[in-house]
Amino acid sequence: MLVNQFLILGAVLFCIGVYGVLARRNGVLVLMSIELILNAVNINLVALGSLQGPEAAVAGQVFTLFVVTIAAAEVGVGLAIVLLIYRNRASVDLDEVDLMKG
Amino acid sequence: MDGLDDIALTAAVFLPLVGAAAMMLTPREHDTGHKVIALLTTLVTLAVGVYLLVGFDYGRADVLQFDVNTSWIDVINSRYILGVDGISLPLLLLSMFVCVLVVIYSWNHFPEPHNPKAFLILILVLETGMNGTFVAQDLILFFVFFEVVLLPMYFMIGVWGGEQRQYAAIKFFLFTLFGSALMILSFLALFFQGGQTFAIADLVAVASDNIPRSSQLLIFGGLFMGFAIKVPMFPFHTWLPDAHTQAPTQGSVILAAILLKLGTYGFVRIAIPILPEAAMAWAPWIGGLAVIGIIYGALGCLAQSDMKRLIAFSSVAHMGYVMLGIATLTEFGINAAVFGMVAHGLITGMLFFVAGSVKDRFHTLELSRLGGLLLQSPRMGWILGFCAMASLGLPGLAGFWGEFPAILAAYNPAEGLSEVLFRTYMVVAAVGTVFAAGYLLWMFQRTAFGTPREEFAQARIPGMHWPEYVAWTPMLILIVVLGLFPGLLFGLTTDAVGGAVAALGGGS
Amino acid sequence: MLESIWVIPAVTFASFWLILFFGKRLPKHGAEIGIAALGIAFVLSCVAVVEWNARPADEVVEAGHETGALEEGHGGAEVDDEGHALGEVQTLALESAVEAEGGEGEHEAEPIRSAVERNLTWFSFGGVDVTVGTAVDGLTVVLLFTVALISLLVHVFSTNYMHGDVRFTYFFAALSLFTTGMLLLVVSSSLLQALFGWELMALCSFMLIGHWWEKKPNSDAAMKAFLTTRTGDIGLLVGIVIMFFAAGQTFDIAAINEAALSGAMAETALVAGAAALFIGVIGKSAQFPLHTWLPDAMAGPTPVSALIHAATMVVAGVYLVARLYGVFWEAFDIGAGGVNPIALIGGITILIAAALAFVQTDIKKVLAYSTVSQLGYMVMALGVGAWTAAIFHLFTHAFFKGLLFLGAGSVSHAVHSFEMKDDMGGLRKFMPVTYTTFMIGSLALAGLFPFAGFWSKDEILLGAAENGYRLFEVVGIVGAFMTAAYMTRCVYLTFFGRYRGHGHPHESPPAITVPLIVLAVFSVGAGFLNFPGFERFFELTENRVFLLAGVEHHSFEVFPAVVSSAVVLAGLAFGGMLFFARHLPRGVTARSGAARAGYSFLVNKYYLDHLYTGVVIGSIKGGIARAAYWINQKVIDGVVNGVGIASKRTGSWVYRHIDQQVVDGAVNGAGFGAEGFGGILRTIQTGRVQQYGALLFGASAVLALTLVIFI
């Protein structure tokens, strides 16, 4: 198997995720797109790890696990934020969330 | 004491961050607590600076001292190298010093929307960035600190700024970021072509031998863009007036006093020593832009109706002298430039302080609406006059030593540069001193002389507050002391500059 | 004392700070500190003069010798031996001297007093040690004496004149600082340090001329003074820079003079440097065409005018030329005769300023133009090689011009105005002391025997004649005539005729009259310092540069003195005819000494009346002077203002069209396409995270692409 098969699949998923993050209006969907991005990264980690030999393979897997864990944390906090926004604005539309517009 | 020496610079850089962290943990309501923490942090940092000043070996001002050199990012062979020599030390101290005063001044001058916690944290983060830039001796480290400065300033302008703050902030950010992008490209090119190292000292030794002349020119061009935008030099200056006008007083002061110096410092520390040949080739253009900036900035000043904007334009003119000094590539010129940086930092910083306090009282800086400041707040009026005089280069005050030696140096530029061209620059620069006197006195006349306008005639204008006294007195004293004893600074810089100029093959 | 001459400016400088910090709490609001400090300075200056006078000649310098002098011991005996041996060398200067003087052209090596120098290293940069220090020679002590005396008297005068002023304390502080500036300039051994004093005076003139800054014209005048002198300072800065390099990287005045005289400087650098320095002098000493600020500077309080005109500020330029005479001498070839820029500028200034003085109605403006004209004399004297005469004129002028200004102040104190035509007249009866002293001052200014002005002016004319500057001798004589005439007019309008003002004028109190009397004494007596055969002044000021250059000093000669006296008398008579005869019955004219003298000189009254009123005055008053004044106000001033307005317009135009549109536009355009930056930014700056995200990803992709392609 070519290593690039995995890597390019990762790139594709990554870019789809980016598209989702940028184009989606619904907070929950944006979070899902972020999951896509994280998965793309995970694929890369595992694939590159197994390319470099057993030790790297283990390292890649461990980091993948870390990413998964962090993703869980991120989804937890992210959804909490979305809920909070929803509660305050009765909407999860990110277009309306422009608090950074000073 | 060795141990202390080793961590002194690291402490100087990261203490403000520690303070910022402590403030983050303090609840937002404790205004006074935040102020005290911020003040203590900056004071302790300044104490470290004083320790450096005392421990500095003046006999070897051209060598890096208190140096730290440990591994940092091995993959790209970027190391954590800090050190100060005669050029960085004054600027480092200036940065620490100004930060203390800015914090003191902030005591009762928080611009809307208030929030002392965030504001002071930003100042501390800024300080880390600035201090770091002045002591970093590794290109990547330098770049990191150089960029760290950007964000706090962006927020400071964007959140606490005037009416057009969004525009000003984003303009500032984009301009500088654009410059930085080219700069990092140049850094990378130096890395790949100059022997796979980011350490400035190593690059100084090898870069000019390893890199073909044509690439040197290109690389210098990238560095030039990065630094010139920060300075800012003539065609890249348009972010400055907007940023200054919109920034809160403290932001303006830091911007004028220190941030602009990052650019000129970059030239002196990085661009010229590493790429002397390219510097030679670029010098006439830099000098040309510098003198255009001098006259142009002055013309810009004459056209202003807003005091802060006028002062901002005057920065363009003054930094023109600094750049002219640098462009001569002589010891005289670069000494003058370093002196000019410090002097401009103190003087223009003071001018912005005063402008801020005037705005606090009159809620406007329109020159046509001001007048009679000397009647309503005599001390502030005289301080403004003093700063105007210092800024126009009156001998006996610090500004003179940035201006006159630069003119002096332009008469006799480094070997290989056209004398005729630089002498023309000299005359133009000398003409610029008259313009400087013109716009500064005009501003002073408009604001301080005469009688107050009708709208303010009855207003009770408070005199100076104690934070103003405390924050301004040291600066005023320094302006006079440096003006009368320039040796204090020249003594520090002259050896270090000599070392830097030696790279140019002897200089003049 | 001579070694520690720095004490003198230090005292006045300390006085400045003391007045600033403690003045308000003292009973006299700081005046006592100023007077005490100036008193000390004056006493110390006297000590310096005495010590200098007592100093033995310890150096031998051969006149006109170009390779520099031998440093000899401190005895007179060696001097004679060496002097004889060196006396035979022929030089260029010697040749010209032979022409000029006929028989007595042999140059002897002369023993002189060497300057007392004391230098410290101030700082060093770029491998050059910059020194700070004092150099004392005859020129220095004379100026110290003059400055300290005039300033002391001005301080005393001001205690009464400025009494009750809103910023009394501050005024005294500024006076002290002003004096410090001049003293510092005078004792400086290096050009850089001199620049400090020079600019300190500019600062103080700004503060003092604009003392009553509540009124816009006053602050305008202050700005004009500062900016005009600053314009000249372009030249000064450039000149100092050129001298620094031309003399081998030193600011030391003595070294620069030596280098210039020894031919070590490149010709172009020398000429360019001297020309540049002279531009500075033109600005500071109010020479044509930069003289316009001085009359406007009358906006300041009268004591300030006295100080500026008599002892400080404007004479700084003359002093600089005298101090760097070696440079100017070589650069403009002053020894050769003919025409040179310095003499030319001085000559033009004499005439145009004197003509302008005719049409003024403000007494201080008459005096101001006369100062300009007299400064022209000094500069011209330097230009024609009459070095001693220039310094001597500076010295005597300080007294009578100080006297005249303080006198004008005394008058205005009585009538609360400076308008001669509307508010004065007939004050002779009300203010006898002021009248007498003012008369003495006027006659001294006119140059009548035996007043001080006569001796110094005469020396200038003589110098011009002897050194081959016949043209400038004529200019000087015409100037003397005009001076006499306009001063007659001024005196007439102020003190004679009927009182035209309001209220009852009265004589001023002693704080005002005592300085007047002191100055009057000097105005009479100062001239005798260079009395033929006595010549203490010449001996006192003779210095090394002077001798090295081979500058000629000419003693009094009877014939030219008679000619110039005759011209002065003619001028007085002319003025008397015009003013006394026209407006008053004969009887009053007969009682006035000046008028009678003019009268008896002019035999054919009708013919001269016709000539003067119809032709000369008609053209001078109606035409030339007005034209000159018009040119002054419209063209020169117009150019100054025009440049100001034009730069402002250019500034606005550049700012509006180029800065805001082109430069900014280019930047904005380059980044973000056709729409304005602002518009786009507003869309970008939505505060929406996702748009920032888009930017972030886009930008990083672009950056990545750049990296991929270029690296």
Next chain:
Amino acid sequence: MPENIAFGILALVATLAALRVVTTRNVVHAALYLVVVLATVGALYVLLAAEFVAAVQILIYIGAILVLFLFGIMLTRPTIGTDTGLDNDQRWIAGVTGLFLLGVLSFVLVDAFGDEQLPDLGGVSREALTAERGTAAVGDAIFSTYLVPFEVVSVLLLAALVGAIVLARRD
């Protein structure tokens, strides 16, 4: 070869499902498509001989995270069914950015790795494989080499837990 075929199918499914995640107009469908993506990615891990990761992927992602998503969807009460307002007005910008990024990334990847092959693990014995990169090896690594990061991650999880509670709490 069989693994290549498997990869092709999985990759196709993953890509299509991912595309649907970001394009579908039904939020619940999006979540379900995400399940498909995550599952195929898990399968890809198996292809790469990383069974433990694959298991974790299924357990945590599909078992926990996805359930969280569904909760989120339910709690924010979006329209169940199609909803036209799910995308904002910068779809084109997003699309262009994504494609551009994809182009750059692919170029870099092809440029860097070319046709480098993954090591063929077919010849390695099952025992050796397990010992080298199996679950045990991973466990060893986590609790020895990567112990500190592991602890940090646990603290992070705790912080996230607390944070989520603080944020979502009604008070």
